[in-house]
Amino acid sequence: MTQEALPTKIFNTDKSDYAFPEIILGQDLGLFDTINKFYPEIWKLYKTLKNQDWDENEFDYSTCNVQFKTCDRHTYDMMVKTLAWQWEADSVASRSIAAVLAPVCTSSEAWSGWVEITKNEIVHAATYSEIVRNSFDNPDDILNEILSVKEAISRLRVVSEVFNRAFEVSYDYARGQRENDQETYNAIYLFIVAVLCMERIQFLASFAVTFGICDGTGLFQPIGKAVQKIAQDEFEVHVQYGKEVLRAMVKTERGRTAFEQCRDKIVQMIDEVTASEVEWTDYAFSEGRELTGVTCQMMKDWVHFSATDVARFFNVQDRVSFPIVTENPLKYMESWLNMSKVQASNQEEDTAQYKVGVMKRDDENEVFDVDF
Template sequence: MTQPSIPESIFNIHKSDYKSTDLFLGQPGGLLDSINRPYPELFAMYKKMLSLRWDENEFDYASCNSEFKTCSRGMYDAMIYNLAYQWEADTVASKSIVPILAPFITNSELWGVTLAIGANEYLHGLTYSEIVRNSFDNPDEVFSEILSITESFHRLEKMAQVFGEVYTVSHRYALGHASGEEAYAAVMAFYVALYCLERIQFISSFIVTFAFGEIGMFVPIAKAIQKICQDEFEVHQRLDQMVIRIELNTARGQAWLAQNREKAQAIVTEITQAELDWSQFLGSQDRELPGITVKKLQDSVIFNAQPVYETLGLGNPFPRVAANPLPFVEEWMNVNAIQAAPQEEAGRNSAYLIGSIIPRHTGRVYDTDGL
């Protein structure tokens, strides 16, 4: 009988490295394998991601609709500018992570958690869209306003440049037009940029939202973003760190760092500096950040960048920040730390409203999204 004619890229009949599959660029995939688990910590992250599952319609933004109409212009602008970046960045993440990594990943555990995170990033982007859809009488106007905020795209620029470069290499590699060395350098650069996005940029953005929630404003938005923060902090950024550490414990990972230290340093430092510049911008032109000074927000950026420098073994050009300069954020990053009974928050509490249908307070007629 003749051998079946199945492309290795679709199913590798002859795969022989199940017990020691490399995360990247190993033998092409065969069976999806949970019997051999060379990286059980990655499978644990997959299960953790599934355990945190929630729905974008758990929150009632009616009070936010009123607050956007009555708050000061400075607070309005600070919230809109922050939401603009969060929505844009999660859109990029939801559309990039799986397509970019698919040609590179050859390990079942990493593939599973990557798929789960891709779906989770879609949920995050959808949540920001729902926030705008339900917090304004005319969300189309706010939609256009968000796309007009050039500064938020500048904040995305370095991360997006790296993603774009790796996207090209990924597809060239899938077509057999890029070497393994080029592909490995690209995937490591991608994880450096992704770690910066999820450990530095997202966290500093969440802080601004939590500052409003801390004074009792825009609480449903803060609660929704608390859920997003939990996903990012407990799973996404931890996975990025795990992958980088696993690879840096290999000979090829050490060789990559030796050859690409300056590039990795530039990615981390440019993204950190972009956050410092954004903090300065957000605190200017009469925009109001309740309970936060620009200096404390910038120190928080540096505080959150430190683990990235340390994980990669890079020199940190910024003065060390020994303790979290905004300790109230730590409670917001723990969903259960500020959980109140449902009646105490009039239906705002994110820990209780599972799968509920939110009312529409926009003066417009919408479909029910299949519900």
């Protein structure tokens, strides 16, 4: 009886690059390999996120129910409009990341991280849903109100176009309708860049509004604490994971080619995402809405501060159209996030500034001489 080989997309029996797999579009996966850890930093970040797993039902929002009824209308509007975008964006992230990358990821380490990030985004999206479910007497009415905030949906326009393109390319490739060529590689590369822009620029911009309300008014503390958990996941792990993947990719010939061929698109994407956040900031502060101790310009400076980090990572800070901001304009963010005082450098240089408050035991099975 002749034994036929399994389809290579299911299990690649001829895989020969276990010691040095490409992150995307290399040889199809075979054994899930933890013997050869070619990307140790990616694996560490995966483990970090796995170890800090949490649940969306950890917070009691009963006080928020009362506060939404009694706070001034401007505070109510700004919080609801911010929650609208956060819920929508994490809904997109929770079903896009693993879905796009499943047909093209060819590294066990990278796949582990992206699956864990996807699971984490599900918790984030569920948390926003639980905030609405528990903070309002008629959550379905608020759901409809959230979906009516067209300005929030428009914030996703730039990244959603890149996401949609990557979906098409990834599944055309899986169906054998697209070659494993540089054009295919570039589309997935730009998807990874778009995820970084969304998480580092857009998510951080929205978190600043949430924390500004909680910090300035003292209201909605359970929401603030829940979003703080989300923000720390995003800032300390998701963003650093995206950067680490892109650093690893640019060390390969195809990755360097992708960066060179996509450099103009990367600059355009950073510019457009940043512009959309500035436009949203103008909208958030319009119609009399305000944040205690925070001006519209300070919030725009925060957007530029976040975007500067991404521009510097790609070493395109001299090509972007927005002002470069290197000093944090919102000091209260340092008490809500574990923030480094110095922003990350370019993608070819490893940094460990984000590893804040992390301890790893390395003395197991060691015997120490102790003098009494």
